[in-house]
Amino acid sequence: MRIIWQGLKVTFGLFLVAGLTFASSVFAVLLYAKATGKEPTFFASGPVVLAADKPAATTKVTAKPTPSPTAIPIMKSAMLDVPVVEQLPELPAGCEITSLTMLLQFYGVNKAKMELVSEMPRDSTPAKLNADGSIGYWGNPNTGFVGDVTRKQRGFGIYHAGLFPLLKNYVPQAIDITGEAFELYEKQVASGIPVIVWTTIDYNQPYKWVTWDTPIGPIQTTYSEHAVVLVGYDETNVYLNDPLSGKKQLQVNKSQFIDSWTAMGKQGLTYLNK
Numbered sequence: 001m002r003i004i005w006q007g008l009k010v011t012f013g014l015f016l017v018a019g020l021t022f023a024s025s026v027f028a029v030l031l032y033a034k035a036t037g038k039e040p041t042f043f044a045s046g047p048v049v050l051a052a053d054k055p056a057a058t059t060k061v062t063a064k065p066t067p068s069p070t071a072i073p074i075m076k077s078a079m080l081d082v083p084v085v086e087q088l089p090e091l092p093a094g095c096e097i098t099s100l101t102m103l104l105q106f107y108g109v110n111k112a113k114m115e116l117v118s119e120m121p122r123d124s125t126p127a128k129l130n131a132d133g134s135i136g137y138w139g140n141p142n143t144g145f146v147g148d149v150t151r152k153q154r155g156f157g158i159y160h161a162g163l164f165p166l167l168k169n170y171v172p173q174a175i176d177i178t179g180e181a182f183e184l185y186e187k188q189v190a191s192g193i194p195v196i197v198w199t200t201i202d203y204n205q206p207y208k209w210v211t212w213d214t215p216i217g218p219i220q221t222t223y224s225e226h227a228v229v230l231v232g233y234d235e236t237n238v239y240l241n242d243p244l245s246g247k248k249q250l251q252v253n254k255s256q257f258i259d260s261w262t263a264m265g266k267q268g269l270t271y272l273n274k
Helices: 002-036 095-107 113-117 160-170 182-190 254-263
Strands: 135-137 174-176 195-200 210-212 219-221 225-233 237-241 250-253 268-271
Touching (some): 095 160, 095 195, 160 195, 160 268, 195 254, 237 254, 250 254
Antiparallel strands (some): 195 225, 195 268, 210 219, 225 237
16 A cells, blocks of 8 residues: 555656646747747647748728719708609600600700600500400500500500610610619709609509500509609608699608609619719
8 A cells, every 4th residue: 555655646746747847838938929929839820821921911902982872971851953844735645755854954965855755665565455445465664655655546654664775875874773762862862863753643652553464474553653853852752843744843742752652663763973
């Protein structure tokens, strides 16, 4: 028993000496690191890179982005002086092309509505009626104007996708902002640029929808579809140039207008600053 106890004391002594030696080594390394500012290799968090292999320091230069409507802080109100053009009497169904006329004239393109209407894209698909007299097959307003814009025969209208190519032809910076939040539309006006928007004749949500088939698939819409130019806004109202009434900066409740604009697919055409 005594021999075993003597063996344990010797073993414990050897471990104690080894531990003190290791601790002294670590302490020496830490003192070296503190003095030189270099991290000890066995404490490094990543691969060791020799000084000769380190890449030279570079300065990254980032180009300043071109300002966009989303970068413009929203203002509580804004108003633009956009010339108003009436669609009547020549174009009873021509609210969209007349609204485009206003936008282009504000931009600086000296074109009259009757000049532009001859250039407007059209879907000339003839209407086919159902047994009850409703339309079963007709053109698609996303392709071009459907029907007769003078309403001497059956006429309907044109949507953003159909009208956009004509705007782009005159304004290279034209953009289709359909589907974007209304805040972007306000920022456009705040930046000094009006927007063509789709709504309804009375600025209320449609009370009656119709559906017909077209060469590119069925479409649901309303005969109360209307297009105007957004020229201003404040906290509670929007201000519109209405080609049907001929009124300039017509005041409409903002919430009411947004509901009708949303129902019509949040359609909008405008352009970026030159």
